[in-house]
Amino acid sequence: MNRHPVRTLTLFLSLYALAPAAGAAAEARAWLNQMSQALQALDYTGTFVYQRQGSLEAMRIVHAADDGVEREKLSSLTGPLREVIRDNQVVTCILGDRRAVMVSKSRPRQPFPTSFARDIGDLEQYYRFEMGGRDRVAGLTCQVIEVQPRDVYRYGHRLCVEVGRRMLLRSQLTDERGRVIEQVMFTDIAFPEEIDEAELRPDLEQAGFTWSRESEHQQPAPQAGSHQHWKVERLPAGFMMTDHSWHQLDNHAPGVEHWMYSDGLASVSVYIEKARDAGEDYRGMSRRGALNAFGTMVNGHYVTVVGEVPRATVEMIGRSVRYQP
Amino acid sequence: MMTDEIREQVSALVDDELDDLERPLLLGRLQRDAGLRACLGRYQLIGEVMRGGHAQVAGLGIAARVQAELDGEPVSTPPPQVAARLWKPLAGLAIAASVALVAVLSVQRVHAPQQATPALASSQAPDGAFVRVDDGRWNRIEPAVEQRMNRYLVNHNEYAASRSMPGVMPYVRIVGYEGQQ
Numbered sequence: 226m227n228r229h230p231v232r233t234l235t236l237f238l239s240l241y242a243l244a245p246a247a248g249a250a251a252e253a254r255a256w257l258n259q260m261s262q263a264l265q266a267l268d269y270t271g272t273f274v275y276q277r278q279g280s281l282e283a284m285r286i287v288h289a290a291d292d293g294v295e296r297e298k299l300s301s302l303t304g305p306l307r308e309v310i311r312d313n314q315v316v317t318c319i320l321g322d323r324r325a326v327m328v329s330k331s332r333p334r335q336p337f338p339t340s341f342a343r344d345i346g347d348l349e350q351y352y353r354f355e356m357g358g359r360d361r362v363a364g365l366t367c368q369v370i371e372v373q374p375r376d377v378y379r380y381g382h383r384l385c386v387e388v389g390r391r392m393l394l395r396s397q398l399t400d401e402r403g404r405v406i407e408q409v410m411f412t413d414i415a416f417p418e419e420i421d422e423a424e425l426r427p428d429l430e431q432a433g434f435t436w437s438r439e440s441e442h443q444q445p446a447p448q449a450g451s452h453q454h455w456k457v458e459r460l461p462a463g464f465m466m467t468d469h470s471w472h473q474l475d476n477h478a479p480g481v482e483h484w485m486y487s488d489g490l491a492s493v494s495v496y497i498e499k500a501r502d503a504g505e506d507y508r509g510m511s512r513r514g515a516l517n518a519f520g521t522m523v524n525g526h527y528v529t530v531v532g533e534v535p536r537a538t539v540e541m542i543g544r545s546v547r548y549q550p
Numbered sequence: 551m552m553t554d555e556i557r558e559q560v561s562a563l564v565d566d567e568l569d570d571l572e573r574p575l576l577l578g579r580l581q582r583d584a585g586l587r588a589c590l591g592r593y594q595l596i597g598e599v600m601r602g603g604h605a606q607v608a609g610l611g612i613a614a615r616v617q618a619e620l621d622g623e624p625v626s627t628p629p630p631q632v633a634a635r636l637w638k639p640l641a642g643l644a645i646a647a648s649v650a651l652v653a654v655l656s657v658q659r660v661h662a663p664q665q666a667t668p669a670l671a672s673s674q675a676p677d678g679a680f681v682r683v684d685d686g687r688w689n690r691i692e693p694a695v696e697q698r699m700n701r702y703l704v705n706h707n708e709y710a711a712s713r714s715m716p717g718v719m720p721y722v723r724i725v726g727y728e729g730q731q
Contacts, residue, residue, distance in 0.1 A: 275722045284722065299722070316704060327700065332708040377555055409722060437697075439705075468709055474701035481702075485709050492710035496702050507695070518699070527698070531706050537558060 253354035253370050259391040260370075260384070266290050267392060270424065271363070271414035272302065277407035277515075289420035298425050308427050319429045326431055329439040329474065348489045351375055351463045360385050362394040363411040372490070377401045378461035378538045379491045380515055390416065398515040400535065406515045437475045455482070455497060459545035461538055463488040486542070493532030493542060500527050510536065519543035560586065 270287045283302040288295070300308045305322035311331055318327040348354075357369025367385035374381050381403065385395040397408040468485040481498040500507065503525035511518050519530045519539040523546055530543040559576050580586050 316708060318700075318704060327704060329701075329704050329708070377558065437701075439701075472705060474705055475697070483705065483709075485706075487710075492706070494702065494706040494709065496705075498698070516703075529699070529702055531699075531702055533710065535558075537555075 249356045250349060250354040253356050253372070254348075256356075256368060256370050256386055256391065257354075257372075257384075260386045260393050263391040264288075264393055265295060267390060267416060268418070268420050269392065269414055269416050270420065271411050273409050273411040273414075275407070275409050283412075287420060287424045289425060296425050298427075300428065306429055308429055310425065310427055317427070319427055319431060319434070321429050324434045326434045326436045327438075328436065351379065351488055352381075352490060357383070359388075360395075362387075363414050365389070365394060365414070367394045373399075373403070374401065376461065377535060378541075379488060379534055380406065382490075392416075398533070439472065439474050454549055455484075456547045456549060457484065457486075457495060457542060457545055458547055459541050460486060461488070461541065464493065467492075491532065491534050491538075493530060493534055493538065495542065495546065496527070496529045496531070497523075497546075498527045498529075500525050510540065512536065521546070524548035556586065 268289050270285070272283060272285050275282045275284060282304065284299060285302055286297060286299050288297040290296075294313050296310075296312045298308060298310045300306065305320075307321055308317075308319045310317045310319070313331060316329050316331045320326075352375060353371070353373045355371040355373070357371050360367055360369055362385050366388045368388055370382075370384045370386060372382040372384075381399040381401075383397040383399055383405070384393060386392065387394050392414070394414070395408065395410040397405045400406055464486040465488075466484060467487045468483070470483050471480055472483055473480045479499055481496050484495040484497075486493045486495070500522060505522065507520050507522045507527050509520050515533050517532060517534060517536045517539045519536075519542070521528050521543050526548070528543060528546045530539040530546075532539055556579075559572065
């Protein structure tokens with residue numbers, strides 16, 4: 226017989242009390258999962274605003290999905306005309322004001338949460354997932370989902386996901402105090418049956434523009450043992466290496482070695498490229514909205530850490546890069 | 551021992567982002583901690599230089615100047631020669647301003663002073679060329695560095711898109727236009 230009825234009852238009651246919270250977290254993650262699928266699978270065209278400290282811009286997006294092949298075009302509606310056109314082969318950035326075109330390879334997108342996130346254990350170790358209230362964006366009712374970091378090394382997300390199609394209508398990145406660092410919000414969105422081919426073509430005439438192109442050649446694997454020379458000694462808890470590769474990002478530029486680390490939600494890249502001049506002073510820190518970068522010079526190489534993470538994170542990682550001959 | 555959190559707060563103080571509850575706590579701490587004052591001085595100096603050249607107020611005595619501000623005392627003028635040394639390499643960055651209107655990530659290229667002053671180097675060696683720069687203020691950058699950063703950013707976006715919170719965000723930062731200076 227049960228000799229500890231009170232303890233058992235207490236345990237039972239406490240589990241019962243916890244259940245709604247756990248249920249809400251699971252529900253929030255289910256919404257994120259469906260949102261991720263909707264973003265990839267839906268055809269949509271819309272106008273949104275992009276806001277970060279002291280600036281507000283408007284952009285238009287056209288997204289088409291045919292048999293799992295995604296194509297999209299993003300263009301600025303304010304300031305100089307700039308366009309990013311992406312398909313399953315390449316990403317083309319056309320910068321009207323710079324008269325420049327950058328072409329690079331696209332990489333397949335994965336549904337969220339990635340299998341990787343499941344492998345490293347529970348994302349809930351590093352983030353809290355919560356259901357918020359209902360709101361209205363672009364004239365549509367949406368559900369607020371909160372993803373809050375549990376430490377200072379990652380940002381939070383406050384999303385509003387359309388109740389019907391699970392489309393992301395508003396996305397805010399928040400700092401450790403819950404303040405919005407940057408946000409994207411649709412002001413108008415449509416879900417047409419079909420996207421006209423012409424809508425996905427560039428508007429910019431590119432005659433006379435300077436082109437740079439990621440090398441088409443098969444990239445060699447990172448030199449065997451190179452990871453034994455370069456070492457990232459400090460990473461925030463939960464970040465693990467997800468990719469290690471070598472790119473020639475511009476046919477006129479030297480190759481760059483690339484390490485990618487992720488905690489399942491946030492990603493940080495470490496780029497290491499041989500410096501043209503070993504004596505060059507390449508050091509600094511910068512920020513664009515939620516994107517932070519840290520640059521330093523190690524053993525005659527530019528070491529650059531880039532990620533949608535707080536400054537503390539890129540700095541911690543960047544300062545811990547060592548070369549061991 | 552200076553934690554990242556404290557450093558974050560000092561930086562927030564420089565940017566006037568601390569709220570009324572946090573500010574007195576940090577100011578109290580600054581009064582007790584010389585290392586923290588030096589850190590604040592460094593951030594202020596860098597912030598001022600980046601924000602458009604109040605280089606004349608920068609210098610050796612900035613930590614002391616902060617102390618004076620904390621004490622409510624009048625601020626004395628620091629030695630100008632130190633400021634000149636700091637400002638010189640940075641001035642070159644302004645040349646690139648006209649070509650720096652790409653709204654892509656860029657790393658501000660900053661030269662640490664060749665002979666680090668005690669105030670700049672008190673808690674961290676010359677490596678302290680850590681720069682805190684606000685949006686829209688730091689896009690004076692050498693074209694070569696800028697191009698390299700653009701390449702990294704596009705590449706990072708592609709990898710991050712399959713490893714991160716999904717959204718429409720990644721390319722927004724490329725299409726977005728960095729406001730005029």
